Amino acid sequence: MLTELQIRNFALIDEQTIEFGPGLNVLSGETGAGKSIVLQAL
Numbered sequence: 001m002l003t004e005l006q007i008r009n010f011a012l013i014d015e016q017t018i019e020f021g022p023g024l025n026v027l028s029g030e031t032g033a034g035k036s037i038v039l040q041a042l
Contacts (some may be wrong), residue, residue, distance in 0.1 A: 011037045 005018045018038065027035045 005038070005041065006039070007041045010041050013037060013041075 001022075002020055004020065007013045007016045007018075014035065021035075027038060029035055
């Protein structure tokens with residue numbers, strides 16, 4: 001199971017760590033917030 005995603009030097013993101021909990025995790029945000037960039041990093 002994916003528990004954490006570390007993104008470095010990808011698109012507009014210098015460094016970011018995202019932790020996922022058990023079960024369903026949802027990415028939501030306004031237009032331009034970076035949701036698609038996070039999915040591409042996967």
